[in-house]
Amino acid sequence: MDTSAVSLVFFTSGLIVGSFLNVLVYRLKDAETLLGRSFCRHCEHQIRWYDNIPLLSFILLRGACRDCDKRISWQYPLLELVTGLLFMLTGQYFFSVLDSVSWLTTGWLLFTLSCLVVIGAYDLRHMEIPISMLIISAFLTYLFLGAHFLLVSEPFFGSRLWYGLLGGMVVCGFFFLLVWMSKETWMGWGDVWLGFVAGSVVGLHLILPMLTLSFGLGALVGVFAILYQQKNLKSQLPFAPFLVAGMILTIFLPEAFPWLFQYLAV
Numbered sequence: 080m081d082t083s084a085v086s087l088v089f090f091t092s093g094l095i096v097g098s099f100l101n102v103l104v105y106r107l108k109d110a111e112t113l114l115g116r117s118f119c120r121h122c123e124h125q126i127r128w129y130d131n132i133p134l135l136s137f138i139l140l141r142g143a144c145r146d147c148d149k150r151i152s153w154q155y156p157l158l159e160l161v162t163g164l165l166f167m168l169t170g171q172y173f174f175s176v177l178d179s180v181s182w183l184t185t186g187w188l189l190f191t192l193s194c195l196v197v198i199g200a201y202d203l204r205h206m207e208i209p210i211s212m213l214i215i216s217a218f219l220t221y222l223f224l225g226a227h228f229l230l231v232s233e234p235f236f237g238s239r240l241w242y243g244l245l246g247g248m249v250v251c252g253f254f255f256l257l258v259w260m261s262k263e264t265w266m267g268w269g270d271v272w273l274g275f276v277a278g279s280v281v282g283l284h285l286i287l288p289m290l291t292l293s294f295g296l297g298a299l300v301g302v303f304a305i306l307y308q309q310k311n312l313k314s315q316l317p318f319a320p321f322l323v324a325g326m327i328l329t330i331f332l333p334e335a336f337p338w339l340f341q342y343l344a345v
């Protein structure tokens with residue numbers, strides 16, 4: 080397969096996974112069944128299969144329900160598109176058919192990125208981090224780091240596993256201090272655990288760029304929100320979406336622009 084075919088397969092799979100992640104963002108909250116057919120949030124009509132095609136149906140329906148004409152949330156097409164693009168980038172930068180370690184890395188990244196997308200969108204919608212997604216992403220990350228360590232046979236104290244452990248503990252410890260000192264006004268306990276996952280995923284050598292990007296994006300959006308009077312200084316912005324964005328940028332930027340991160344390489 081040539082690279083554009085690989086990209087297309089990854090992108091399409093991402094769109095399909097993305098539409099399932101949308102279901103998770105809505106249904107995890109009320110412990111609704113994850114299987115059953117989708118229905119309109121307004122009129123509760125079941126959604127026909129041909130109106131449930133990722134991205135395409137939203138465009139064809141012009142963003143409104145076929146039965147009641149009410150608006151369909153922008154979250155649906157946006158999350159599908161983001162997941163599609165993340166899958167495509169993973170395929171582009173991490174996957175190579177003949178390299179078995181790249182299969183492992185790709186599988187881990189696709190699952191972890193999916194969990195991250197749900198965590199970010201869920202926190203935006205419900206102001207809380209779904210614990211199930213935290214547990215799954217932490218478990219998968221250490222499963223991957225362990226398997227990677229066994230497969231590439233590198234010395235433990237220079238391994239990805241070791242840097243992952245250190246990174247996880249440093250970010251978790253730092254966030255713990257922030258939550259404790261601010262009495263949960265700067266961020267919440269869920270962010271402390273997400274910090275552990277984040278540090279473990281990117282590894283100790285990349286936590287500084289990740290935190291800079293996350294806090295930078297948060298500050299930027301915070302300033303705009305205040306300027307446009309969406310929020311006052313006291314109202315809270317959820318932090319998880321920014322940490323998720325910072326993580327995702329830190330996963331892909333070093334692959335896309337190696338020169339940018341060269342000096343950080345361990």
Ligand SMILES: [Zn+2]
Pocket residue numbers: 119120121122123124144145146147148149
């Ligand atoms: Zn409807």
